[in-house]
Amino acid sequence: MHTEIHRADLLFILISGSLDLLFLFGIWLLYAARIKCRWAKFRMHNRLKARRKAMKPETALEKHLRKVLAICLKKPMDPKTFLRYAGLIFLLILLAGIQTVSAPSAFLMAGLIAVMPYLLLRVRVETIRRKSSYEGEKLISEFLCQYRISGLNIYKTIEQVILVSEGTKITGRLLFKLLLELRNTGNSQVIKEATERFAYGINTGWSRMLANCIRISAESGTNVALALEDIQIQLREARLLFEERKRLNSESARMVIFLAPVMYLGTVVMSVKYLGMSFERFLKNQFYTEQGFLLILLILFLFLINLALIEIINNQRFDY
Numbered sequence: 001m002h003t004e005i006h007r008a009d010l011l012f013i014l015i016s017g018s019l020d021l022l023f024l025f026g027i028w029l030l031y032a033a034r035i036k037c038r039w040a041k042f043r044m045h046n047r048l049k050a051r052r053k054a055m056k057p058e059t060a061l062e063k064h065l066r067k068v069l070a071i072c073l074k075k076p077m078d079p080k081t082f083l084r085y086a087g088l089i090f091l092l093i094l095l096a097g098i099q100t101v102s103a104p105s106a107f108l109m110a111g112l113i114a115v116m117p118y119l120l121l122r123v124r125v126e127t128i129r130r131k132s133s134y135e136g137e138k139l140i141s142e143f144l145c146q147y148r149i150s151g152l153n154i155y156k157t158i159e160q161v162i163l164v165s166e167g168t169k170i171t172g173r174l175l176f177k178l179l180l181e182l183r184n185t186g187n188s189q190v191i192k193e194a195t196e197r198f199a200y201g202i203n204t205g206w207s208r209m210l211a212n213c214i215r216i217s218a219e220s221g222t223n224v225a226l227a228l229e230d231i232q233i234q235l236r237e238a239r240l241l242f243e244e245r246k247r248l249n250s251e252s253a254r255m256v257i258f259l260a261p262v263m264y265l266g267t268v269v270m271s272v273k274y275l276g277m278s279f280e281r282f283l284k285n286q287f288y289t290e291q292g293f294l295l296i297l298l299i300l301f302l303f304l305i306n307l308a309l310i311e312i313i314n315n316q317r318f319d320y
Contacts, residue, residue, distance in 0.1 A: 058079070061079070061083075062079040062080065062083075063079075065079035065082055065083070066078075066079050066197075067197050067200045067201075068118075068121050068122070068125055069082060069121070070177065070197055070201075071124075071125055071128055071174070071197075071200070071201045072121050072124045072125060072128070082117075085117075086114045086115075086117060086118070087114070089110075089113060089114045089117075090110045090111065090113075090114035091110075093106075093109060093110040093113050093114070094106050094107065094110040097109050097110060100290065101290040101293070101294075102290070105290055105294055108294070109293070109294060109297055112297050112298070112300075112301045113297070116300075116301070116304065119301075119304045119305070119308060120304070122308055123304065123307050123308050125201075126308065128170055128201065129201065129202055129203045129204075131170050132170040132171045132174065132201065132202045132207075133202055133203075133204050133207075135167060135168045135169075135170060135171045136171075136202075136204065136206050136207070136235050137232075137235050137236070137239065138165065138166070138167045138168055139161070139165065139168045139171045139210075140206065140210065140228060140231050140232045140235060141232060142161050142164070142165040142168070143157065143161050143210070143228060144225065144228040144229060144232060146160040146161050146164070147224075147225060147228065148225065152217075152221070152223055152225070154214060154217040154218050154221075154224075155179070155182065155183065155218070158175050158178065158179045158182075158214070159179060161175060162175055162176050162179065171202065174198050174201045174202070175198070177197075177198075178194055178195065178197075178198045178214070181194035182194060182214075182218055188219050191215055191218050191219055192215055195211040195212070195214050195215040195218075196211065198211050198214075199211035206231050206234065206235055209227070209231050210228075210231060213227050213228060213231075257306075257307065260299075260303055260306065264299065268282060
């Protein structure tokens with residue numbers, strides 16, 4: 001009995017499903033042309049919207065972030081994505097902070113934390129620039145040698161420099177990114193932007209001259225051997241001046257890097273040992289009160305600013 005009922009239900013489902021499919025098939029036969037037309041319009045609209053968005057010129061902030069992100073990250077990140085992440089961090093910290101502190105303090109804390117990733121990127125950029133600037137002599141020497149061996153072919157030259165050159169780890173990575181961009185385009189504007197990003201990664205006079213030589217050779221195939229020789233001669237003279245400046249400027253501002261943490265730890269020891277405050281109470285006052293948490297954020301923020309200033313001012317790049 002139950003088997004017969006089960007079979008009847010199954011037969012009913014099959015017949016209903018078949019009728020529904022036939023109904024849908026009939027609708028498709030009647031309105032197939034209209035559906036295809038609507039779908040084509042929808043795809044065309046999205047394609048035009050994406051193309052319009054791609055052709056929209058970047059703002060100055062987006063161009064700056066693209067250069068910074070291209071230097072610091074192995075996998076490129078879109079500047080808008082970075083800004084979205086920064087905005088998300090800002091909102092999360094703001095929502096968390098506004099429940100325990102006043103609105104102005106919450107905005108200040110959220111702003112400080114949201115801008116920290118950019119400050120860290122700037123510190124890394126300055127470190128990369130300083131280190132890569134010392135690779136200039138080896139890079140230009142090898143570049144000129146391979147340029148002549150490759151028969152003045154700038155693409156083969158860059159490829160060979162990446163493969164055989166030693167002691168040019170950072171500039172070799174920047175050249176590799178540049179080569180990928182050059183091989184994927186023949187547009188003079190794109191070539192110019194790619195070489196500008198390469199020069200921005202080192203940010204020296206010789207890197208800008210080298211980038212200009214690469215651009216000219218990639219666009220028109222012009223022989224730039226004499227220009228490369230001139231860069232090499234100027235770098236040899238700059239080496240002598242750099243060694244003299246290094247002897248004269250023997251003091252080191254890196255003491256600040258160690259002094260600031262030691263002073264903070266000293267305040268912790270003094271608070272616990274001489275003021276009779278327990279370590280747990282100190283942590284509570286530092287991280288679970290509005291004034292203490294704001295103070296530690298300001299300390300971290302100013303410490304990062306200090307690191308950036310040390311990298312920019314005292315660790316000068318090798319240039320002429």
